[in-house]
Structures are given as structure tokens and as C-alpha cells.
Amino acid sequence: MLTIGCHLSTAKGYTAMGETACSIGANTFAFFTRNPRGGNARALDRSDVDGLRRIMAENSFGPLVAHAPYTYNPCSAKESARAFALEAMREDLERLEALPGQYYNFHPGCHVGQGAERGVELIVETLLQVMWPEQRTCVLLETMAGKGTEMGRSFEEIAEVIARVGEKRPELADKLGVCLDTCHVHDGGYDVVADLDGVLGEFDRAVGLGRLRAVHLNDSKNPRGAHKDRHEVIGAGYLGSEELGGGLKVFSRIVRHPALSGLPFILETPNELDGYAREIKLLRELAEA
Secondary structure, rough: OOEEEOOOOOOOOOHHHHHHHHHHOOOOOOOEEEOOOOOOOOOHHHHHHHHHHHHHHHHHOOOOOOEEEOOOOOOOOOOHHHHHHHHHHHHHHHHHOOOOOOOEEOOOOOOOOOHHHHHHHHHHHHHHOOOOOOOOOOOEEEOOOOOOEEOOOOOOHHHHHHHHHHHOOOOHHHHEEEEEEEHHHHHOOOOOOOOHHHHHHHHHHOOHHHHHEEEOOEEEOOOOOOOOOOOOOOOOOOOOOOHOOOOOHHHHHHOOOOOOOOEEEEEOOOOOOHHHHHHHHHHHHHHOO
16 A cells, blocks of 8 residues: 655644544655744653554554754754754654654755865764664655755765765664655756656665655656756646646656655645645555556
8 A cells, every 4th residue: 555645733743643644544644843944842742642653553654754844954054053953853863762663854955155075074974963873763865956055956965975974884874764855856857757767777876776765745846957846736747747748647657666656655745634635545546556
């Protein structure tokens, strides 16, 4: 069965997120570890977390994909911004130990004029300080669209971060993976529409398909290579719309591809819950067709 869900609000707690996921046909979901624009994390209620764990076990959930807030920039030129990212990421990972076996996804950040090489160095430094060998959460670097000085704009850039962490701390190597965002890689120039096999082949050569742990399943408002990162609902953008050169067959290939079909798929499309429910139903039908 397809493992699919969407971003859910933490406002009513963990158990409520599990209940909401079930109500829209989801068997995974994503959530921000704190306000997506930053700020303090709410106190962890263990009974609330236990309620979610029961729901997940009873409904055959796949791994959840927790998301770090957008404000974290581990490769900022400002020491204060890097220090904030480091402390917040460390706290996020410690809290996620209450939900063992999940994923923690983060945007690698922006080098803001320091250059990609320095950006890689700073991301590696942060990861070496926030991770530990016994942690039960896998940290995922997200593929990015390449806006401005964004890091993670190519598979090779992500591979370099993972390789350097592994060189310095081999015991952390199996705690790192990648979340592939279909909108981002399309906007970044990879031809998901016409050559999904080729894109995944490039990923395998650069990073290794064994590192691919989750997929952000999104359509795009932009043509390939635009480097803009503007998500669209499934079927209305350049991936899923026949009028724009794509079609639902593109998403059918994605959810049915043997390298992807067993991974958790997270929708980040501009939708409310009813829209997500429709997309989940549609994608399940495409996966089973």
C-alpha cells in the first residue's frame, strides 16, 4: 500500500494529528517541529505522543517526516544564525527520540555569498554537532530548487555533505539520508516529466538510491529549470498538467517507480484538508492502476 500523507498542524497535539491523518486516508504525515517561522517548541506531552504511537501501530503507518522550520540556516554568514540553527536542530532531534524511527527533514540553507564550498563546510560542522551515534531518527537533507544561494541545488552538493560527515564521523553515516522534492528538482533543472529514470540514475550515481528515504510530492507552477520553488496542486502545474507538457502519468510513474514506491510520500501542495484528501485518493488510484 502507498504510504502517503501531507503536512498537518501540531496545534491540537500529536494524537490529533494521527486522527486527522486517518480521516483523510493518510498513513503518514509531516509536521513542523516548532512554528515554521521559528520560535520555541511547545512542551512535549508524553501521553499525547503515546496516543499518536498507538494510532500509527493500529493503522499501519509508515515513518513520519518531521520538518525543521524554514528559518534555520546552518550555513549562514552570521554566527548568531548558525548558533540558533545548531541549538534548535539539536533540541528537535532530542525531542524526536520520543517517536523513534521517524525522519527529520531540513533545508540545507543558503550560503549568502560565502560560496558553495564554504556552505558545505558549515552544514557539515552543524550536523557533526547535532547528531549522535545512538539517535533513532534519520536526518534528511532536502533537494532544493536553487533559489539565490540555496544549498542542495544539485545531487552532487548533497552527496558532498553526506560524504564529509561520513569521513569525519563514520558512526553517523547511516543516520543521514535525502528527501527528494519533485517540485524542487524540476525547478532545479532535472527532467522529472520526460526522464524520471534518468533523474533517479543521476541521483544513484551521485548519492546512492539507498540514501533516498522520503519524497515531497508536489506539482510546480514553474517550467523546468526556473529555480523558483512555487508548489502547485497535483495536476495543475508543469508536472501534472497535459496543457503544460506533463500529465497525471508523470505522478503515476513516480508513485509506481520501484525506487520510490516504498517510501513515504508527503504532499506540500497549496491545499486545505479536503484538497489533500482528494489528492491522496487520486494518488492511491494512480499507484494501483
